[in-house]
Amino acid sequence: MNGANTAFVLISAALVMLMTPGLAFFYGGMVRVKSALNMLMMSFITLGVVSLLWVLFGYSLTFGDDIGSGLLGNLDHIGFKGINPESLWGTKPDAVPVLAFAFFQLMFAVITPALISGAVADRVKFGAWTLFITVWVTIVYFPVAHWVWQADGWLFKQEVIDFAGGTAVHINAGAAGLACALVLGKRIGFKKDTMRPHNLPLVMLGSGLLWFGWFGFNAGSALAANGTAANMAFNTQIATGVAMLGWLAYERIRHGAFTTLGAASGAVAGLVAITPSGAAVNAWGAIIIGLVAGVVCSWAVSLKYKLGYDDSLDVVGVHLVGGILGTLLVGLLATDGVGGLDQLGKQALGAFTVLAYSFVVSWLLAKAIDVTIGFRADEDEEVGGLDQAYHAETAYDFSAVGSSHVARHTVASIQDQAGADAPQNKKVDA
Known part of the structure; x- marks a missing residue:
C-alpha cells in the first residue's frame, strides 16, 4: 500500500462528497422559495440511497470482474464480500486499499443522479424521485460506469478517454434529465410566469463549493499524488476560469449584463467540459475547452425556450452539452500523440452511445413510474410549493x-x- 496515494484518494473522496451539498445549494438557490427545501432534499437523499446500494451490489456491478460481455460486473463482491482493509486496488508500488478506491467512486455514484434533479425541479413527487434514483443508478449508472472505467468494460477496451466522468457522469445525467423533463412536461406557468432564482448568494456559494470539490473529482481520478493529478488540477482551474469569462462575455453581448447566475453557470460549464479531457491536454488546450464550453453552453441553455422542453435548471445545456464538448475535444486537443481523427471517432462513440442508452432507459423508467404511482406532483402541490407538501417545512421562518x-x-x-x-x-x- 502506498500511504501518500491512499491519503490523497481519501481526501479527494471527501472533496467529492462536499460537491453534493454544494450542488444542493447551487440548485436550491436557483428555484423559487416555495420549493427550495425540496430542491436541497433531492440532492441530499442520494447520499443515503446510493451509499446503501453501493454496498449491497453497486460496487460489484461496476468494478467486479466482467460477466463476459463488457457490459456489467459480476456479483462476486455483493455486500463487499471478499473485500477487507488489506485488499489493494492497482499495482505496487502505487496501490491503494480497495476500500479507499470504493469510497472515492461511491461519491461519483452519489452526485450523478443528484445532477438530474435540476432538470425536473418544482414538479416531482419526492417519494417517486427516491424510487427513480434507486432504480436509475442500478440499471443506468452502474452499467455505464463499468463500460467506461473498468478495464474489461467495452468502452474502456475501445480506448474511449474519460478521465473523470464526461460520459459516465455528465452526459449520462444530462440525457436522463432531458428524458425525465419530457415525461413530466412543463412546469405550470412555464414561459408565462417569472421563475427567477430566489437566492443568488446561495447559488454563488454552491458553485464555489462545486469548484472547490471538483479538484478532488478531477485530480483525484489519477488515484495517485503525481504529475497527472497536478496537470488535471491545474487544467481544471484554467478551464473553469476561462469558461466563466466566456459565458459572461456572451451574455453581455446577447443580454447586456454580466450576471452572477451567468458567472456561476459558466464556471460549472467549464468544470464539466474539462472533466473527461483535462489529463490529456496542456494549459492551452484547457483554455480552448473552457472558452468553447462557456460560450456554447450559454447559448445551449436558451434552446429550451425555442424547442419547448422545460429543463428547469439547465442540466441539458450545461451537463449534457458540456459533457459532449469535453469528450469530443479530447480527440482534437489531446497531446503526446493521443489526439487525432481516430481518437475523435472513439470519443464520439463513447459520448453518443452513453447518451442514447441513458436517454432511452431513463425515459422508459420515468414513464413507468408516472403511469403506476405517478411521477409528477399534483397541481395544488406544485402551485402551493413542494416544501410544505412533502417536507412540512419552509426554507425561511x-x-x-x-x-x-x-x-x-x-x-x-x-x-x-x-x-x-x-x-x-x-x-x-x-
Missing part, C-alpha cells in the same frame, strides 16, 4: 421578527405606494 415591526413596515409600504399625499392618519387595513 420570519416568525421571529417582531410583529409590531412587521406591521409598521407593511403600513409604511402601503402608504408609500398610495402616494406622498396619502393621509398619514388614515387607518390602513394591512
